[in-house]
Amino acid sequence: MVGTDFAFEPDGFTVDAGSPVVVTFENRGAVAHDWILRTDEGAEVAGTRMCAAPGETVVASFSLSGGTYEAWCSLPGHYESGMKGEVKAEPASAG
Numbered sequence: 489m490v491g492t493d494f495a496f497e498p499d500g501f502t503v504d505a506g507s508p509v510v511v512t513f514e515n516r517g518a519v520a521h522d523w524i525l526r527t528d529e530g531a532e533v534a535g536t537r538m539c540a541a542p543g544e545t546v547v548a549s550f551s552l553s554g555g556t557y558e559a560w561c562s563l564p565g566h567y568e569s570g571m572k573g574e575v576k577a578e579p580a581s582a583g
């Protein structure tokens with residue numbers, strides 16, 4: 489996953505619910521960015537907050553209950569400028 493000024497690439501992805509997820513976040517922008525997941529109710533999902541200085545790569549590992557989550561950058565104005573995305577956690581398919 490890559491962050492630029494001002495977008496996430498890709499802006500979304502799907503993971504298996506309940507399984508460990510490792511996300512790497514590389515900041516290719518000129519200013520600091522973060523990547524955080526929150527629920528529909530706006531609650532931050534534990535373990536998903538990643539803050540990266542320009543040129544820095546950070547990693548987070550977490551697992552998600554089934555559902556849809558919003559990814560966003562909490563720096564002032566960034567979310568409004570397009571730093572948002574969606575992560576879906578779906579039951580692992582059998583076979």
Ligand SMILES: [Cu+2]
Pocket residue numbers: 494520521522561562563566567571
């Ligand atoms: Cu940002």
